[in-house]
Structure formats: C-alpha cells, structure tokens
Amino acid sequence: MKYLVTGAAGFIGHFVAQRLCEQGHSVVGLDNLNDYYEVSLKHARLANLDKFVESGLFTFVKMDLADRAGIATLFSDEKFDRVIHLAAQAGVRYSIENPMAYADSNLIGHLTILEGCRHNNVQHLIYASSSSVYGLNSKVPFATSDTVDHPVSLYAATKKSNELMAHSYSHLYNIPTTGLRFFTVYGSWGRPDMAPYIFTKKILNGDTIDINNNGDMWRDFTHVNDIVEGVIRIADVIPQRNDKWKVESGSPATSSAPYSIYNIGHGSPIRLMDFVKAIEDELGIEAKKNFREMQAGDVYQTYADTQDLFKVTNYTPKITVKEGVAEFVTWFKDFYKI
Template sequence: MKYLVTGAAGFIGAKVSEELLKKGHDVVGIDIINDYYDVELKESRLAPLLKDSKFVFKKIDIAHSQDVLDLFAAEKFDRVVHLAAQAGVRYSIENPMAYADSNLVGHLNILEGCRHNNVAHLVYASSSSVYGLNAKTPFSTSDTVDHPVSLYAATKKSNELMAHSYSHLYNMPTTGLRFFTVYGPCGRPDMAPFIFTKKILDGETIDINNNGDMWRDFTYIDDIVEGVIRIADVIPARNDDWTVEEGTPASSSAPYSVYNIGHGSPINLMDFIKAIEAELGIEATKNFRGMQPGDVYQTYADTQDLFKATGYTPKVGVKEGVANLVRWYKEFYNK
C-alpha cells in the first residue's frame, strides 16, 4: 500500500516510516522541519529513509491547505498516519498561535485530504495530556476528557472531535492514539528523558518538578511504533447500534475509534532519573521545585482496548530503554 506519514522527520514519524518500509509499503513522508528543536537531529532521522527507493520526502507545512490538497490529489494514498503537530506543553503557553496553525488548521487540512481522496484509514496522534484534571487511574478511553490543563492538550482533544465529525459526516474511518510519554534513541530534546541525559552528562543541574513526586507512563519508542503499525490494519466500521447513552466516548456509530497507547505501568520520576544516573555512572545535581503550569501529577494508560484490537503488548522496560537512549546520545553527540 501507499502510506502518507506526516511529521516524518519527527521522533515517532521517522521510526514509523522505517517500519512501514520494512514491511514493503511505499511511504511518502512530509515535514516542515522547523527549528522548534535541533534541525540536524531531524535531518539525521530522515537520512536513512532517503536511501530507500520506496520512500519519498516532501517539505510541506500542513497548515498550507492547497499544498496538502495537491499532495493528496497527486499521490492517492491508501492510508495516512498523521503525526505532525506542534508538540510541547510549556511551549503552548509561550506561543499559542503555533498550536492553532499546526494542530487545528493542519489537522483539518489532513481530514480534508482524506475526505476528498477516499483514504481507507486515517490514524492520527492524540495525547495522554487530554486527561488533564482526571484523577482516576489508570486513564481509560471511557473517561470524559473535558478539562485539559494546557492549550496543547486542548488542541489534541479538538483533533479527536474534528475526526469524529468527519467520520460521522463522510463515513471516513479514523483512529486516534493517545500517546503516553514516548522516549528512546533519537528522542525529542524538549522532553525530560533527553533533557536529563544531556544535563547530567554536561554537569548541569536538572530541575525536578513537584519535588520529584510525579509519575509517568514512560513508553519506549519501538513499542509505540509496533502499536501504530498494528492499529493501521484495524479499520473502524460503522456500528448503528451504538448510542451516546450506552456507548463509550472512544467509539461511535460512525467508523471512529480512540485508543490509549502506553506501557501501562507508571514509573516514579525519581526512579527514572536514578536509571539514567546508573547508566551514566554520574549522580545528578538536582533542583527540586514545585509543579509547573500545564503539568499533571500522573499519567497511567489503560491499554486493554488496544490489546484486544491488536494484541499489542509493550516489551521494553525502563532499564533497557534508558540504556538504549544513553548509548545513542553518547554516540550521536560524541560524549
């Protein structure tokens, strides 16, 4: 099949593209390659993909509707994995308009491209951040998610609502994936695992929010990609017996689904830091501080629905995952 992968120079997008190519698919990858973080890192992710004759890369901003629609019309994709977005919770406080452009307008343009070109399945990135003020754990897709604590989270919830409207109006199959704290080699420099690794190696102080009393459902990149690839084959179907009163928010009478994708076993932040310290053989200098705007105390994924649909079970534990991250970081940055 022919896949479109948006955000193909991103942490998850590059790895998803790689796995799709291994399975024999044709992949068109698009990315704006902006300078939100290290452009060289993004280009290093693309480099091995560009050596594959079944991969084509195009530099496109998904917020530019005509460019997106022209791409869809020319390529006639079978499936779309939409991972492009302006990421980051704290940056959404500083630069909210970037999130409106990429996460709202960009998402709408992808929906329009799928609608007008009979794409068989759109899989798109949502986020665990949509759970916001929810305190009940583990987080379940049957829970309501109406109280986001960051604009980033609000845009991701909006993506789910927009997808549902298109599934309902145009019988267009869509699946949203709520990612839980993805980490590993080639990871994002704005996320805690990368920041901690860099600062500890450089002898800098690491900031630890909520005085270390935080829990995250850290999920290794290879496990995430496995789940994405599997769910692409599980195309939602209409269910005319479904009702709002008796159904779950994660499904619909329309061909629409939402799943959690995470490890399903939250790790205390201090234990994760200890794993990095142990792998580096260096004790971090720590600055304990309070909870920061947009932060949540805990993330914890209930992944039973995804397991039932795909057989997806995460395999990589924190010790192995951190070791792989640290090894890559030292090699890539010559540390």
C-alpha cells in the first residue's frame, strides 16, 4: 500500500515510517522540520530511512501542514491508500507561551489532512490524539467512555478538537478515522522537551532536575517500540458504519459513522520518582533534585485503559520501565558520544 506519514522526522513518526517500509509498503514522509527543538535530531532520524530512499520505498517531502495548496496537491498526486497523521505542534507548556503555533499546526493542519482524505478516497486515516484530553478527569484508569470536555491546556484542547473534526468528516463523507490517545511515550530518538530526555541530560551534566508536584505524580510511561506496534496494527482495523449506534446509549469512542478512538499506552502507571530512580540506576548517578509545585497545564496522573485496543489488535505492551530506560540511556550515550 501507499502510506502518508506526517511528522516523519519526529520521534514516533520516523519509527512508524521505518516499520511500514520494512513491511514493503511505499511511504511518503512529510515534515516541516521546524525548530521547536534541535533540527539536527530530526535530520538524524531521517538518515535512518536513507536505505529505504535508495530502494524506492521512502520519499521525504518537506512541507508545512498549514500549506493548504501544497497538501492538496500532494494528496492529488500521490493517491494514498492510508494516512498516519502524527505531525503536530507538541508540548503542553509551550502551548501557554505560543498558542498561535497550535492553531496553525494542530487545527488548520489537521483540517488540510482531512480535506486531502475527503477528496482522494483514502481508505483509513489514523491520527494522533493525546492522553492530555482527559484534563480534569480524576477517575482512573482513563477510559475512552469518559467525558473529555475539560482540558487544562490549549494543546489538549486542540487534540480534543482533532477528534471532533475527524468525527464530522467521518459522518459527512464516510471517511474511516481512528484517533489514538498517546500516553507518555519515551525511548531512543525521543524528544528533547520531554522528561526522560531532560532528566538524563541534566543528570549526566551534573545539573539539577526539577521535580513537579514534589514528586507526587504518576505517568503511564510507554516505550516507543510498544507504541509503534500498536499504530501499525490499528492501521488494519478500519472502522465501519454502525447505524444502530445511538448517542444516548453508545460510547463516545465510537459512532454510527466509521469513527473510533482508542487509548494507546502501557496501562500501568508508575510514580515519577520511580522513573527518575530507574534513570539514576542506569546511569549510576544520583540526581540533584529541585522539588517544586505543580506547573500550569500539568495533570496529577495519567493511566490508560487499553482493553479496547487490545481486543481489536491483540496488542499489549511488552517493555518494562527498567528495560525501556536502559534502551533509552544506551541510545542517548551513543548518540551524544558520552
């Protein structure tokens, strides 16, 4: 099949593109290579895909999602079978500092992808939502049947908006769409703005790490290899219409339209301090710590109920935090030649 993978120079996107190429699919990878974090890391990820460029399985296109004409032309020319839309302006705290970037990438950009699917008979759109949509929810584990109407950051609000926009297109144009609510992904080639990367770098440099909410936080840390396995498998699970579904009695994660929402995470959260300890143990260095209050836009706990995803894909995460942290630290030291 021919796939479009947006965010192909990103953390998850470049792994997804790689797996698809390994399976023999043709992949067009799109990314705007913005400077939200070091662009050299994005180029290094793309370099991992060079062997598939040589074999003709991978093509890279540098383009911004908000380029309406460019995205429309790309869809028209390439005639994709499926789209895995992972590109977005990421980061909870950055959405407080630079909200307009989220409107351009996460709202307009998502709409250009939906329009491309609408006009070119794409058989399945899989797109990245986020665990952040659960916002003020305190019931755990977070289930896709829960209400997600109280986000605590603009980033979360844009991801909820993506789900609503996808539903409208599934309903109006019969486009099968699947949204995946990602839970705290980590691993090799990870993003420099995320805690595992920040902690590892600072501990190695002898710098102090900030511990939010005085360490009383829980995260459903999920290794990127497990995430990619789930993404690849869900691409084959194409939502179908269900005319018997009713708003009053049906789950908000499904619809009468060909529309689905799934959590994708480990399903076993750990305390932030235990994750820090795993990094310390792997590095053999005790971190200098600055304990501080909860930060704006943060949530106390994330915890995924992943039973629905498991049922349709037979996907269940395999990698423990100890194994995942060891893999990440090994990559980090190798990449930065430490």
